[in-house]
Amino acid sequence: MARTDLFQAPDYYLVDDLLTDEQKLIRDSVRAWVKKEVSPIIEEACQTATFPKHLIKGLASVGAFGPYIPTEYGGAGLDQISYGLIMQELERGDSGIRSTASVQSSLVMYPIFTYGSEEQKRKYLPKLAAGEMMGCFGLTEPDHGSNPNGMITNFKDAGDHVILNGAKMWISNAPFADIAVVWAKNEHGVIHGLVVERGMEGFTTPETHGKWSLRASATGELVFDNVKVPKENIFPNVKGLKGPLGCLNSARYGISWGVIGAAMDCYDAALRYSKQRIQFGKPIGAFQLQQKKLAEMITEITKAQLLSWRLGVLKNEHRATPQQISMAKRNNVNMALEITRNARQMLGGMGITGEYPIMRHMMNLESVVTYEGTHDIHLLITGMDVTGFNAFE
Amino acid sequence: MKILVCISKVPDTTTKISFVDNDTKFNEDKVQFIVNPYDEWYALVRALELTEKQGGTITIINVGPADNDQIIRKALAIGANDSVRIDGNSNESFYVASQIAEYAKTQGYDIVMTGKETIDYNGAEVGGMIAELMGVPYVSHASTLDVDGGKATMKRNIEGGYETVEVTGTFVVSCQKGMAEARIPNMRGIMAARTKPLTIVAPVNVAQLTSIKVFTLPPAKAAVKLISPDNVAELVNLLHTEAKVI
């Protein structure tokens, strides 16, 4: 059953005052679009584990694909805070929909724009921005997740092309993507990025089934069996792990905003429910234990908003460090997860059904806390940054 | 076809209403403002549908201070071509209508569109006053608008049915539900709005004919009285003496 989306965004510290009129217009437009297009269908899409492909056109039209890519390549040329706000609103609808947009923007368009040749940019970016072409990003492998440097996917020089072999796992958008940005090692063990196109012989994308999380997002493998990739598909302007890490920085920043949306949706649902649900002759919101949950939720949401806003300002000034981005991703995803769990309890049995969005957000965030660097890995990044000691190895 | 769409800025529908200065002024603190829905969803979108099909231009007009530029930009993002803000600061209907009429008179518009009312003061006056001041016909509360050559046809909802009205030449119409479906600005529109013209015009001198003396909120909802199911006599008594419904 399609629920009515009554969402009202909290803004306890008047963070709106920190935004420009255009940023607010973008945010409100995406919010309206999510209410109209995502909310009515998302529950069923998740229950049936189907990616709502029909949303791609709409996502493109609200600017969800490459909003900060310059207009000459089909992007919207927006600043980083606008990008963050778009992610927030999409994830308010569903983390899976936001994931599709994150991957397209930060993991596919960003590397093509930043590391690609002029021909690569012209060939792919306008179509990716318009949603006429969808992309995915292959870094994680079955045996190399948190430690991508150990990857074994590799390519060998064969004249005007290379021969790619290996496999990537847990790849968002893989089952329907037209292109894949793949990170693989050359004969000298140096990581390079290349664009693999659907249809290239030996390239398959089997879907991963049975997820309990991000069910409205399609996940799959990328399998390369002697795939011939033309040399012009290799990014000329980057080598080494900093290639994929640059993409992840952009995506992680967007996630720090995105999860605020999921948290807001749960807080809003729990707050409304707490005023309506009567037990022992009182609305449950009148009991201190429930107020504690709500008060802490709005406090944490407010802190997260300010963290991401400040990070956005630093990003706009090209001053944000990867370590600062790690802190925001880790803190905000964890904050959102805690909120979904508490909000779920506040709704009692009703919180278990799909009538309310809370449990869906809660399960989605289990992926979000794992991908783009796990909760633990981001802690180690902060730990290393402040102590100078590497605790990874 | 040249269309002028009048828009006004109103508090978001979820605003908690309160007043300041001894209840003589609306408290704008923490209030989110939006384009009046009747202006945006019906007047503007129908104007877009007409010009998309038949060609033409749409100008947005608003009477108000620089703060109002945000709602004008939204209307431009939805698709209007250019915009005018008359730099006056009053919500009084005659003042607003006079400013718009004064400007519109010289511009040769075929249609001037307004919403049927604003959702804050609910005056439903400005459209009629503009028509009067411009000396052109006025059709109020239209739920359809079609234009064929120099002739416009509108349907008005009246008690128990419809009335179909025809007008030739320039006219003013106030629009209500049914005329069009709300549109969400897309990114292309938002980007285009950055460079669309917004002309600021000085207001003409107009006397304020009315002023608001005081705002009064409706009485707060009283607590619900619970009567036990076996006390029917008490229920009947209260319905009779207190609620006065039987």
Ligand SMILES: Cc1cc2nc3c(=O)[nH]c(=O)nc-3n(C[C@H](O)[C@H](O)[C@H](O)COP(=O)(O)OP(=O)(O)OC[C@H]3O[C@@H](n4cnc5c(N)ncnc54)[C@H](O)[C@@H]3O)c2cc1C
């Ligand atoms: C739904 C979904 C979508 C995804 N989409 C993509 C995608 O589009 N592209 C892509 O490339 N990848 C994607 N991923 C993969 C994701 O990035 C990885 O799952 C993640 O990096 C973790 O890797 P792993 O699963 O191999 O876990 P592991 O690296 O094996 O980690 C297991 C546990 O060990 C901990 N751990 C690891 N190393 C250390 C250490 N040094 N010290 C302390 N603890 C440690 C981790 O924190 C974690 O708790 C996706 C994953 C999911 C679930």
